[in-house]
Amino acid sequence: MTQLAEMIGKDRGTLSEWVNKGCPVVKQGSTGARTLFDPRDVFAWREQFARSDEARKFARRAEEAGENPMTVAELNKLEDIKLKRQKLAMTAKILIHRDPLGMAIRQANGLGRQTIMSIPEELVRKVGGAVSREKALEIKDVAWDLCAAGLESWATEVNEAMRIAVERLISFDDVRRE
CATH class of the missing domain: 1.20.58 (Methane Monooxygenase Hydroxylase; Chain G, domain 1)
Incomplete structure (x- = not known):
């Protein structure tokens, strides 16, 4: 856990919270034993978690949305937020750009x-x-x-x-x- 925390710039407490929220582990350690992670699985989980969190934050209630799709301004705002999150994630080294x-x-x-x-x-x-x-x-x-x-x-x-x-x-x- 310590190695992964250092690699992605997060503390062990954050990783423990992620595990409680469903972050995949290769081997769950008990008290004093190592918890093993596959960084690729962790990165994929974080990307999916961020997407679902974003979808939840921007989901409209049925009565709000009606039959109207998002406006261009709303779509642009959503894209700006996505880009800011990607930049932040890349800076924090929790997201790897896939070319x-x-x-x-x-x-x-x-x-x-x-x-x-x-x-x-x-x-x-x-x-x-x-x-x-x-x-x-x-x-x-x-x-x-x-x-x-x-x-x-x-x-x-x-x-x-x-x-x-x-x-x-x-x-x-x-x-x-x-």
């Missing part, structure tokens, strides 16, 4: 994972009647294990590369401040 390239990479990774994990089923279809049903299922299980191991290895490499990239980014921020 289009990063989002494209995330989508491509997801599609690649789906393609790789469809290989065992495709393999069973290809061998069809050439082998017995039991042998086809055995081949599928082996292929599944190989695909899963390959994806796990790939994920480890990507995580390490991202860790290094974040360290370099933090170092670059330190240099820019000097």
